Ligand SMILES: [Zn+2]
């Protein structure tokens with residue numbers, strides 16, 4: 314499905330300014346917020362979409378890139394297992410924009426910031442979705458700095474009281490009759506500064522590191538199923554909590570099966586003779602076995618057969634879906650002379666009764682054209 318244009322999603326013009334973007338987002342995010350729309354898949358999707366749109370448009374650089382290249386500028390997925398579908402999009406950032414201000418900007422007095430959430434697309438096969446699996450993934454992300462345990466201050470030193478605000482985190486300003494308070498710019502409201510930053514992480518409290526994770530994929534996952542690994546996202550800034558890692562499942566196309574929820578569909582070509590005479594055919598099962606399907610004489614193309622409990626398991630449930638086999642009669646090709654002769658003989662021996670549909674069709678044509686019908 315084509316993705317909606319970010320401006321359209323937010324219902325704003327292409328030259329909307331930052332505060333218009335913010336206003337539009339806040340209104341829509343409130344409307345579609347999952348807490349207000351429990352169990353509403355559509356609202357959830359809308360919420361995700363507008364959040365994504367806002368995340369891009371509020372940032373001047375990202376917005377310029379988007380204006381030039383469209384959605385493609387931000388799509389990194391589809392690189393297969395180990396392909397790194399990394400998105401720096403930070404859910405927490407957006408929430409802070411949304412709710413931080415609504416609640417009066419009551420930020421914590423600390424320079425520690427939560428790490429970004431990460432997004433990782435994991436491609437698995439339908440068989441793996443059927444049985445569940447364990448996959449190890451490698452990703453480069455910022456991890457807590459081991460040298461300073463994430464504080465950002467060189468070992469043996471401590472952050473110092475911020476000289477600009479005297480540790481209050483806020484600076485008072487006289488404006489006419491009013492006394493105003495502003496967050497201290499030097500310490501960003503933390504009230505303390507790091508005098509001797511950790512050399513390993515330059516005072517960040519985190520360093521870029523390759524890490525390897527084993528992810529348990531439960532059976533029954535579907536395209537787009539999201540698995541959240543709490544605390545496995547980017548490490549926080551100066552001792553802040555880590556973000557989360559979101560694994561998005563993508564299921565690779567299968568050469569034999571199509572899947573819709575717990576139901577598996579399989580198209581089975583059969584010969585004209587089998588269709589006419591009936592018989593047993595081999596059908597595959599997602600379990601990796603061969604099963605027999607009995608066809609009665611006179612089976613027609615497009616006929617569907619439901620095989621109980623041969624579909625996919627449902628996520629977090631003991632329910633197992635069915636497999637629906639649709640037969641398709643294959644018209645024989647590349648015939649030898651002998652085969653042609655047999656078919657001609659067969660046709661001559663056929664009666665109207667053997668082909669009731671054809672007979673009805675021809676009768677209707679004759680009726681329509683006003684020809685006599687016995
Ligand atoms: Zn450090």
Ligand SMILES: [Zn+2]
Nearest residue numbers: 475478497500
């Ligand atoms: Zn300060």
